[in-house]
Amino acid sequence: MGSQRPVYLLALLYALIIGFSFLFTKLALQVADPVDTLAIRFVIAFFAISVPVLAGWIKLRLSRSLWRLIPLGLLYPTAFFGFQAVGLTYTTSSEAAIFQATSPIFTLALATLLLRESTTWIQKALVLFSVGGVIYIAVMNGVSIESTSAWGMVWLLVSTVALSLYSVLARLHRSGYTAFEMSYVMMLTGCIAFTTLAVVRHTIAGTMNTLLEPLAEPTFLLSILYIGLMSSMLSSVMSNYLLSRIEAYKMSLFVNLGTLLSVAAGVVFLREKLEYFHIVGAMLIIGGVLGVHTRAKKQVTEVESR
Secondary structure (H helix, E strand, C coil), rough: CCCHHHHHHHHHHHCCCCCCCCHHHHHHHHHHHHHHHHHHHHHHHHHHHHHHHHHHCCCCCCCCHHHHCCCCHHHHHHHHHHHHHHHHHCCHHHHHHHHCCCCHHHHHHHHHHHHCCCHHHHHHHHHHHHHHHHHHHHHHHCCCCCHHHHHHHHHHHHHHHHHHHCCCCCHHHCCCCCHHHHHHHHHHHHHHHHHHHHHHHHHHHHHHHHHHHHHCCCCHHHHHHHHHHHHHHHHHHHHHHHCCCCHHHHHHHHHHHHHHHHHHHHHHHHCCCCCCCHHHHHHHHHHHHHHHHHHHHHHHHHHHHH
């Protein structure tokens, strides 16, 4: 346990970083649209992660196998952050944080389907328990399928599924690549995808000269530096490294700690209103996630004791 203490301290730092990601993303979106925000974000992230490579401090061993990691980059960060940014334009950062808490649930379901990992009926029941929390929040919000808030929730759920798909696929490649190599390809993919979208959009609209205008706003500049350097580049490397050192269910607990910090940050700094049903729904989601992974931990213990 003592030798793992630095790893858990790093995991706590990771939870703190992602805990404030929704806050700064929401602030950035108040100044620029989602596509421009994502383009600038991943240009910064890719430039930052390229510095140690160009300086010769870190050697990449990707060569001809680079294409194997492209699907990971398309799922995370491209699909994940893309749909998340769209969802945040219709919802609060607190709601976005709560919805992201379902990621371990989708990961469990997808791992069962795609990796043939077995689950017990108790774990399946806990999956429904957590999904029920999401449905409860939607119902209590009084949303209908035509409302913008409902569509915001849909995009957030699609974003969460993309993150879960990435987690499942990453398990297949993690033994062949370092955390830095995986993160490098992910930042490169996000940079190319979102920069291309932004350039094409501004070219068609004839507004290319406005692409970098948001950087003149102090709030945007601070926010984009945080989400580009901290919650994109650094958190990606940290996540890939931590998943190689601690079990996935333990990592999920720290992700959910970040979720709770995100909700708190939205309420404290953005003055977002936190209704009682947000709290109840969050308890259902987090309770289900904790139950699933507590059960998984118990199964591992029982197997090891035989």
